[in-house]
Amino acid sequence: MNVDPAVPLACEPANQNAGTALQDPEQGALSADEYALFASVARVRRVYAGETLFHRGDLGTTMYVIAKGAIELDFGEDLIAKSLGPCEFFGELGLLIGDHARSADARAIDDGELLELRHEEFQRLVEIDPTLVSYFLRRAIMRVVFNEQSLIRRLRRRNQDLQSALDSLRATTQQLSRTEALVRRDELTGLYNRRGLLQHLRERHRNGATSGLGLLLIDCDQFKRINDEHGHLIGDRVLQGVANILRSVAGTNDIACRLGGDEFCLLVKAETREEVMRYAEFVIHTSHGLLQMPQLPPLICPMSIGACLVCAEGEWNDWYARADTALYRAKRQGGNRVEWQDNAPIPA
């Protein structure tokens, strides 16, 4: 720090409005009269480009008026830094309140000169020209109030921005989980699709919940004929009919899935062959019941089912191969029936 007793007696205001500052509370420039008064008692401090006068949070008891050069006030975070020029003042709260924590870092942008006022100098100002000082004080207070109000406005705006960012994040998350759920569902029937089934099985594997399950592999018989005779839309409706039967038999932890085309599967909680077969027979009997109703075009079709118990150590491909062996047998025997496959190794 370099304090020089040679006081510059005037400054060139950087801002054209200097001196009409009472109308503009943000304006922190002294009028020519005020400047002359302050210069008559202040000490001059030389500053050099890049020099820091004080940091945010430092306790201060002095205020400054810029005689030459420029000072940057950095309020930190994402608040806009302010750059002050000749005749403008800053740090007045340190002087007026005493030991006030600085709200910004103050740094010289250029080499320059500042008028530095401590409490003693301010006291002398009051004695010399109380009217001018009261005018200055009024303005200083208005500036503090104005800054506070604009800070509140900024915080409120930021709060609203945060709120709407949060709202759109919430909406995006909901959209994402809806999309995720859709990706796991078969569009035509609403059952799980193959992707959904495999994801569900991965979750079960992670939770060690793959024991005590039975698998039914269900394939429509002569489905192509329905499409050919009644059209694709009727074929779609029949597939939805099959899905409805599977949905009605599936418990909360069971999985009904359309694997693709006219092939479905049902993964159910079951410990024994009898339990798995009960599910399979329910499906076959329900389809028989519907087939006996004289419905044209058809609402349902006959189907073949391959059934097995799931081996907890194995995985989907093993289980599928086992059930598929039984399904193949059911088809070979004319379809419209259930076949069972034991856990014994499947002959190659």
Ligand SMILES: Nc1nc2c(ncn2[C@@H]2O[C@H](COP(=O)(O)OP(=O)(O)OP(=O)(O)O)[C@@H](O)[C@H]2O)c(=O)[nH]1
């Ligand atoms: N309507 C409709 N048909 C479909 C859909 N997906 C696949 N298909 C048809 O389903 C038919 C399945 O034919 P196949 O695999 O020969 O089976 P199938 O006629 O039931 O013969 P088997 O299984 O041997 O009894 C094909 O004609 C496909 O075009 C769909 O989403 N909607």
